[in-house]
Amino acid sequence: MRLAFKAVMVVVLTLAILVPLTMVRGTINERQAYRQEAVEAVAQSYARAQGMAGPVLVVPYSEQVEVVEPDAQGVPRTRQTVVEGRWLYFPKTLALEGKLLPSIRKRGLHQVRVYELQGTLAATFDARIPDADPARPRTLGTPWLDIGIADVRGLTGTPTLKMGATALPVLQGQQGRNEAGVHALLPEGAIVDGRLAFPLQFGFALRGTEALRIAPLADSNRIALASAWPHPQFNGDFLPRAPRIDGNGFKAEWEVSSLASNAQAQYREGGNVDGKQALDAIGLSLVEPVDLYSKLDRASKYGLLFVLLTFVGFFMFETIRQLPIHPIQYLLVGLALAIFFLLLLGPSEHIAFGIAYVAASVACIGLLGFYLAHVLRSRARGIGFAAMLGLLYAALYGLLLSEDNALVLGSGLLFAILAAVMIATRKVDWYQVAARSPTPAIVDLDADVDARATA
Secondary structure (H helix, E strand, C coil): CCCHHHHHHHHHHHHHHHHHHHHHHHHHHHHHHHHHHHHHHHHHHHHCCEEEEEEEEEEEEEEEEEEEEEEEEEEEEEEEEEEEEEEECCEEEEEEEEEEEEEEECCCCCCEEEEEEEEEEEEEEEEEECCCCCCCEEEECCCCCEEECHHHHEECCEEEEEEECCCCCEEEECCCCCCEEEEEEEECCEEEEEEEEEEEEEEEEEEECCCCEEEEECCHHHHHHCCCCCEEEECCCCCCCCCCCCEEEEEEEEEEEHHHHHHHHHHCCCCCCCCCCCCCCCCEEEEHHHHHEEHHHHHHHCCHHHHHHHHHHHHHHHHHHHCCCCCHHHHHHHHHHHHHHHHHHHHHHCCCCHHHHHHHHHHHHHHHHHHHHHHCCCCCHHHHHHHHHHHHHHHHHHHCCCCCCCCHHHHHHHHHHHHHHHHHHCCCCCCHHHHHCCCCCCCCCHHHHHHHHCC
8 A cells, every 4th residue: 555655646746747847838938929029020120921912914994884773753764874894814924033042130039030032023914805895985094013012111122024125113002902012004005906915024122031922823823932041841832843952952943823723713802912811822931940949849748758757767766675765855856857948948048959958958967866866875876867867868859859750759769768667677576565665764753852852
């Protein structure tokens, strides 16, 4: 019964350590929220995550139509009225080639990834104006081109727009749409025999924060991007064809047909490059494969495992070696293991994660080795436990650096630890161990006081 009580006590203490571990994870989440606030602050002064949609050709028109309405006496009367409308035409082909120049902006302790997209967009249009109805006289307005940009503050310098050899002035906003972007009016005479057919070139430099989306609005779209950033994340509705990624950066190319995209229909229904009615788009983000706070969060998830393994080791020493360990000693060691993650969080925001990890590990292992040498009444046992913790910390560091194999490595580590414990205790007679479980010593305080008084 004494052995069972001790086992229950170990379980209760292990669960009790969840409280400080949960508080540490709360602190990590809070610091991660501060990092997101830093991203928002940089985006406010630099430019937020960018998106592009277009160009789209818009042809306005007005028609005179006859409307039959009852007059005040209810007698039907025919009157003339003007109805206004517009036609939307998407490019036949669109080719965008761009280079992303990444850089880092710091806000407090946090680093925010930003970029400048230096791009050239070439598009071709071949628009046919519907034949007019003789009964409905029609007047065509001045056509224009709309180009949607998520955050126009990111435009650097003055973009250039050419219709063939004719330069078009770039104007602010999308005409006729309550969306951010730019537009340009077509020159007189652009419509020839009810047709608008011309090539278009748009040169621009666009800054943004961490992410980029480009909507494939043409019938045939080709988008090619390159950057020196070695960790891209392709997260849009379409994946690139055979992207090349290495230590020098990446190159990626997308080929998207209107048959595979709903972007044109979504644009007609009021969709935009971001927001609730986002268009189908290719997506790209400049990310760190395993950033600081994901490492810290992943590390804290293994905290309970560290405490449990240490307590199991104590329990085995106490039962097999007949070495009594007080619950307070269990608790102090568990708290030291929990504080390791807090020690790791603070310095890692100022120095490299690897250096911070080594410093926090050495501090905790040194403290626990010194303390356990006295608790276990043997310097060799204290050093042995410290060595075991060192191996665990080294294994955890490998798990934190692994982006794709963390689950495989973690499950393998757990299996190896369980196998080691089972092999080490395979010959232990637990009934005999329970029968000779140590009884805590009882000290007669009154007798001790009398003896001191006599002395």
